[in-house]
Amino acid sequence: MSGYFVQLIVGTRPEAIKLAPLAHALAAAGVAPHLVLTGQHPGLRAADHGLGGLPCEELGCAGIEDPVEHAALVAAALASVLVRRQPDLVIVQGDTSSALGGAMAAHEAGLPIGHVEAGLRSYDRAMPWPEEGNRIAIDEIADLLFAPTPGAAANLHREGFSGTVHVTGNTGIDALHATLATLPRATHKLAAVGAALNIVVTCHRRENWGPGLGSLAVALVTLAAEGCAAIEVVLHPNPRVAEVMHLLFAGQPGICLSLPTSHPAMIDRLRRADLVLSDSGGVQEEAPALGVPLLVLRDKTERPEAIACGNAILVGTTTGKVLSEVRRLHADRAALAAMARPALPFGDGRSAPRIAALIRAWLIEQDRPQVARRRA
Known part of the structure; x- marks a missing residue:
C-alpha cells in the first residue's frame, strides 16, 4: 500500500x-x-x-x-x-x-x-x-x-x-455496467405498430416544479386517454415532488405511480421501456448506453452528447411539445427504432x-x- x-x-x-x-x-x-x-x-x-x-x-x-x-x-x-x-x-x-x-x-x-x-x-x-x-x-x-x-x-x-x-x-457508465451484470438477461422488442408505447417517466428538477409539472401532467393524461401510451411515473425520493405527483396522477386511467426504487430496479425499468421521459442527468447518460429512446424534459441540457448521438430529443415540459413528440414516435416506429440503437457518448x-x-x-x-x- x-x-x-x-x-x-x-x-x-x-x-x-x-x-x-x-x-x-x-x-x-x-x-x-x-x-x-x-x-x-x-x-x-x-x-x-x-x-x-x-x-x-x-x-x-x-x-x-x-x-x-x-x-x-x-x-x-x-x-x-x-x-x-x-x-x-x-x-x-x-x-x-x-x-x-x-x-x-x-x-x-x-x-x-x-x-x-x-x-x-x-x-x-x-x-x-x-x-x-x-x-x-x-x-x-x-x-x-x-x-x-x-x-x-x-x-x-x-x-x-x-x-x-x-x-x-x-463513472455512471461503470456503475451501469456493474448493475447490468447483476440483472437477469432481458430482451426487449419495441411495441408493435399501433400498440400503446410502454413509457417510463421521472421528473424532479427544481426548474420543473410548479408550471412545468402541471403542463407535463396534462400531456401524459392526454396520451394515456388516447391509448397510445401505458405510462409508469416513478416517484422521486423528495417528498415535496412526490406529493405533487400524487395529486396530479393518482387515479388517472393508464398511468401507474411507482414508489422510489433502487438503482438496479430503475435500470431494469429503463431497459424494458419503449420510451423514457425524464429530466434526470443520470438517465440522460444511461439511456443511450441501454439503447432506450429518451425525451429530455428540459429546455437546456449540460449533456448535449445524448442529443448528438441520436438517442435523445430535448422537449421541455410544454404540453404541446411533449404531445407532438410522443405522438410522432408512436406513429413512426422507424424513427423510434433509430433512437433505440445503443451508443456510448459518456x-x-x-x-x-x-x-x-x-x-x-x-x-x-x-x-x-x-x-x-x-x-x-
Missing part, C-alpha cells in the same frame, strides 16, 4: 452510485478511500451502494429548501473532519450542494480537490439551478478536473481554470480505474518535491 488516502464526499444517491466504482478502483490502485456522508439524502446508507466496510464519517446535514444554505452547512460541518483527517485529496462528484460544500471546506483547509464529472455546462445558471453555478464554482478551485467527455473538457479549457483537465468518461465503462490511476500518479508526483527536499 502507498499510504495515500482520499476523502470522498457523498451526499445523494446519484453521488453514491457514481463514486462507488471509483472507491473500489482507488482501493485496487493502493489509494485508501474514506467516506464522508453529508446526510443530504436522509437514509442514504453506504452499504446499499457497495460502499460498506469503508472508513466513514457522517455529518448529519439533511437537505433543506435553500441549497445555498445547505452547502454552507456542509462546509462548516466538514471543516473539522478535514483538519483532523488531513486527506491527501478530497474528491467531490457532480454539482450538488454537498459537492459544493465539500469543495469549499477542502479549499478553506488548503487541501487539494478532485472533481469527478467536471466541465458540464448548460450555460444558463437558471437551468438547472443551483447545479450550474455549483459546478462552475467547484471547477474554479479544483486541482484535478475529470471531464466525462471531450466536450466537457473543451468547456474547461475555454474557461481557463488552473486545474489539470483529464478526459475520463463518466464512456466505455472503465472510467473509474482510469481516474484512480490518474489520482495515484498525481499523488506520487506531489510527493517528489518533498522527497527531494528531504534528501537535500
Whole structure:
C-alpha cells in the first residue's frame, strides 16, 4: 500500500452510485478511500451502494429548501473532519450542494480537490439551478478536473481554470455496467405498430416544479386517454415532488405511480421501456448506453452528447411539445427504432480505474518535491 488516502464526499444517491466504482478502483490502485456522508439524502446508507466496510464519517446535514444554505452547512460541518483527517485529496462528484460544500471546506483547509464529472455546462445558471453555478464554482478551485467527455473538457479549457483537465468518461457508465451484470438477461422488442408505447417517466428538477409539472401532467393524461401510451411515473425520493405527483396522477386511467426504487430496479425499468421521459442527468447518460429512446424534459441540457448521438430529443415540459413528440414516435416506429440503437457518448465503462490511476500518479508526483527536499 502507498499510504495515500482520499476523502470522498457523498451526499445523494446519484453521488453514491457514481463514486462507488471509483472507491473500489482507488482501493485496487493502493489509494485508501474514506467516506464522508453529508446526510443530504436522509437514509442514504453506504452499504446499499457497495460502499460498506469503508472508513466513514457522517455529518448529519439533511437537505433543506435553500441549497445555498445547505452547502454552507456542509462546509462548516466538514471543516473539522478535514483538519483532523488531513486527506491527501478530497474528491467531490457532480454539482450538488454537498459537492459544493465539500469543495469549499477542502479549499478553506488548503487541501487539494478532485472533481469527478467536471466541465458540464448548460450555460444558463437558471437551468438547472443551483447545479450550474455549483459546478462552475467547484471547477474554479479544483486541482484535478475529470471531464466525462471531450466536450466537457473543451468547456474547461475555454474557461481557463488552473486545474489539470483529464478526459475520463463518466463513472455512471461503470456503475451501469456493474448493475447490468447483476440483472437477469432481458430482451426487449419495441411495441408493435399501433400498440400503446410502454413509457417510463421521472421528473424532479427544481426548474420543473410548479408550471412545468402541471403542463407535463396534462400531456401524459392526454396520451394515456388516447391509448397510445401505458405510462409508469416513478416517484422521486423528495417528498415535496412526490406529493405533487400524487395529486396530479393518482387515479388517472393508464398511468401507474411507482414508489422510489433502487438503482438496479430503475435500470431494469429503463431497459424494458419503449420510451423514457425524464429530466434526470443520470438517465440522460444511461439511456443511450441501454439503447432506450429518451425525451429530455428540459429546455437546456449540460449533456448535449445524448442529443448528438441520436438517442435523445430535448422537449421541455410544454404540453404541446411533449404531445407532438410522443405522438410522432408512436406513429413512426422507424424513427423510434433509430433512437433505440445503443451508443456510448459518456464512456466505455472503465472510467473509474482510469481516474484512480490518474489520482495515484498525481499523488506520487506531489510527493517528489518533498522527497527531494528531504534528501537535500
